[in-house]
Amino acid sequence: MIQLTIDTNKIKEARNYAAKIVNSLTWLLQDYTSTTIERTVLRLMGIDGIAGDNTPIPNLVVEHLQQKKVLNRGAAYWLANAIVAKNLSAQEVAELVATNQLDLTEISAQPNQKVLEILDKISSENLAKIAEQRQIRQQAFEKYGRRNKPAIYVIVATGNIYDDVVQAKAAAREGADIIAVIRSTAQSLLDYVPYGATTEGFGGTFATQENFRIMRKGLDEVGQELGKYISLTNYASGLCMPEISAMGALERLDCMLNDAMYGILFRDINMKRTLLDQYFSRMINAYAGIQIQTGEDNYLTTSDAIEKAYTVTASQLINEQFALISGIEHKNMGLGHAFEINPAIENSFLYELSHALLTHTLFPDCPTKYMPPTKFATGNIFRTYLLNGMFNFVGQITDQGTQLLGMMTEAVHTPHLVDRALAIENAQYVFNATKDFKNEFTLKPDGIINKRAKQVLEEATDFLRKVSEKGLFQAMSAGEFADIVRTETGGKGLDGVLPKSEDYLNPFMDKMKTELKLQ
Amino acid sequence: MSIKIDPTKIKPYGDSLDDGRMQISFALPAPADEKGKEAARLLLKKMGLENIEVCYYSDLGEGFTHFVAYVSTNATIDLTKIEVKTVDTPVMDLEETDKFMAENVKRKITVVGACIESDAHTVGIDAIMNMKGYNHRFGLERYQYFRTINMGAQVPSEELLAKAVEENADVVLVSQVVTQKNIHIRNLTKLIELAEAEGLRDKMLFICGGPRISHELAIELGYDAGFGSGSYATDVASYIAFHFAK
Numbered sequence: 001m002i003q004l005t006i007d008t009n010k011i012k013e014a015r016n017y018a019a020k021i022v023n024s025l026t027w028l029l030q031d032y033t034s035t036t037i038e039r040t041v042l043r044l045m046g047i048d049g050i051a052g053d054n055t056p057i058p059n060l061v062v063e064h065l066q067q068k069k070v071l072n073r074g075a076a077y078w079l080a081n082a083i084v085a086k087n088l089s090a091q092e093v094a095e096l097v098a099t100n101q102l103d104l105t106e107i108s109a110q111p112n113q114k115v116l117e118i119l120d121k122i123s124s125e126n127l128a129k130i131a132e133q134r135q136i137r138q139q140a141f142e143k144y145g146r147r148n149k150p151a152i153y154v155i156v157a158t159g160n161i162y163d164d165v166v167q168a169k170a171a172a173r174e175g176a177d178i179i180a181v182i183r184s185t186a187q188s189l190l191d192y193v194p195y196g197a198t199t200e201g202f203g204g205t206f207a208t209q210e211n212f213r214i215m216r217k218g219l220d221e222v223g224q225e226l227g228k229y230i231s232l233t234n235y236a237s238g239l240c241m242p243e244i245s246a247m248g249a250l251e252r253l254d255c256m257l258n259d260a261m262y263g264i265l266f267r268d269i270n271m272k273r274t275l276l277d278q279y280f281s282r283m284i285n286a287y288a289g290i291q292i293q294t295g296e297d298n299y300l301t302t303s304d305a306i307e308k309a310y311t312v313t314a315s316q317l318i319n320e321q322f323a324l325i326s327g328i329e330h331k332n333m334g335l336g337h338a339f340e341i342n343p344a345i346e347n348s349f350l351y352e353l354s355h356a357l358l359t360h361t362l363f364p365d366c367p368t369k370y371m372p373p374t375k376f377a378t379g380n381i382f383r384t385y386l387l388n389g390m391f392n393f394v395g396q397i398t399d400q401g402t403q404l405l406g407m408m409t410e411a412v413h414t415p416h417l418v419d420r421a422l423a424i425e426n427a428q429y430v431f432n433a434t435k436d437f438k439n440e441f442t443l444k445p446d447g448i449i450n451k452r453a454k455q456v457l458e459e460a461t462d463f464l465r466k467v468s469e470k471g472l473f474q475a476m477s478a479g480e481f482a483d484i485v486r487t488e489t490g491g492k493g494l495d496g497v498l499p500k501s502e503d504y505l506n507p508f509m510d511k512m513k514t515e516l517k518l519q
Numbered sequence: 520m521s522i523k524i525d526p527t528k529i530k531p532y533g534d535s536l537d538d539g540r541m542q543i544s545f546a547l548p549a550p551a552d553e554k555g556k557e558a559a560r561l562l563l564k565k566m567g568l569e570n571i572e573v574c575y576y577s578d579l580g581e582g583f584t585h586f587v588a589y590v591s592t593n594a595t596i597d598l599t600k601i602e603v604k605t606v607d608t609p610v611m612d613l614e615e616t617d618k619f620m621a622e623n624v625k626r627k628i629t630v631v632g633a634c635i636e637s638d639a640h641t642v643g644i645d646a647i648m649n650m651k652g653y654n655h656r657f658g659l660e661r662y663q664y665f666r667t668i669n670m671g672a673q674v675p676s677e678e679l680l681a682k683a684v685e686e687n688a689d690v691v692l693v694s695q696v697v698t699q700k701n702i703h704i705r706n707l708t709k710l711i712e713l714a715e716a717e718g719l720r721d722k723m724l725f726i727c728g729g730p731r732i733s734h735e736l737a738i739e740l741g742y743d744a745g746f747g748s749g750s751y752a753t754d755v756a757s758y759i760a761f762h763f764a765k
Binding site for chain 2: 159170172173174185188189202266268342378379411414417421422483
């Protein structure tokens, strides 16, 4: 069996530092809320649609409450109070607010008991919809069999959701297990979720609830034909993390890119905002049975993959702890890493194998997500195709959960139909040809692979110790992560962070916490 | 016996001179059968290609088929008549550039850079500007004679130019990574038109870069220089250094 000889105490030590880092942020996660969390609550109450200048109604209602300086009590309270007083539906109340026909703060306070009752009813009804989607997914996997491992993950990114469906269906027929619809490049920094079906996007397609629905329908159709459940993934990241999760939960997405720190480091979103948003976002994913996937590959896109390998390990361990406190089980944690070592380095394949094994050893129960070579994909499509084959080989023999397939036309264009088909053919051949390879070999305990893994783990442990002593915010302010300096008051979206009042209400979070057995 | 190549009439080389052989791969919305194969052959014939050998096809699903073909072309190119616009200044490493600028520029050059408009990718601008650079070439920030301001990604053209004015920039550096539906051309055009409208075009050096940008394209769009894939900070730094050397 190909496995590392590694000191389990060292793993424990690293994990403890990560837990300490995450647990020191309880004050933020428990006592604060954000504008996008409140918009998510509204969406979970069934509020949808746009008004005025094509602005989503959840945004308009939250802006109204923010202007009146009462958002810290929670949008749920104000909506419920109006629902009781006016005997209208949540959507009807929200529409009146969105069109300036109703001021929620002018409605007299209704009996608390009634407000709580209506919130209990609305939240139960809507959470039941999510639970139903979770069940449909479960039943489909029971009927058709579990997802392949490594799962073949490919991307569609035409900008037009209808073209995306054609390409996704073709990919499913060729053998894809998971389809990702890449988002339009500008979306992560939008402080709202666009509405409706979209046919224009750049570098990808907008994540909207309607687009989710259209793609889900397409994949269910082709899945039925093939006798296989095709999974769908999108990106719960950026300034609308929990809203995207809620939409994904309602439309039965199966995975979500959902990293705790990616937005802070790589999109310059404020750290308080991101950590708060990811907390609720991940809780929704946990409740919906959605597998989260994390973006550690980003640490290696500009930094050297050997020198900075420890940052991947450290981030995985931090992401794990953040996921745990949101109720995500290990079987739904797709922690990320990547095959990005310079192929010109002697024994680069052994180092890749070592890094991938370390990830597998640290997270044996997680469907880890392995990202393909991109940095050294030069436009020489033939060489890149070979690199992808080596990458697939490592993925199979280190038991990765998800193999995000490399495209030979990386660095040339967004994949053509043929590029994707050839990538799937590559993966299927390698996976099949090396199926039981890992059971036939053992590693030298003091060989290159073991030594390298030991070194990366040691460097990660030292790093986590340092961060746990300083605190996460201070470490980020000092540029400890990815050489990027981020401050507590810097970045986008801080104005959307606010302390909860004593009488704050969020029935969805309360119920999900109870069901997920969280504090 | 040596092969005699006529540079005024070159053709693709397969395994003998002037055989014109090329490999072609593409998909058609056609069935994966003999009919589809014939469609592929006729398409290649219409393109003026000869000796067409469709050596492989496979079903891509949803009514599409992938074809691989070998073909010959009769087209020839006169190599002696080709002129390509390239950045023709020599490329120096970091130490050489520092030394060169100390002797010939004698002041700090201010570079303001960004990945503009809808493009959210900082990887290109970071690789050129930031201290750590890329693939063992340090970025401009590390050079002695550059003062750099990297504004990151999704920077509106207006903001980039405002910053350039505020900082009294010598150089404006623009990155574009996303190229789908030629969005990079639209964004780069917008920036240069704004610069012209504000009377800044000739006051600063405008340089663009990205995976699908060539020096020629950059000149065509109205920039001073363009750097494509495979370019490093050393290329950009050397170009700027020579430009400001007096």
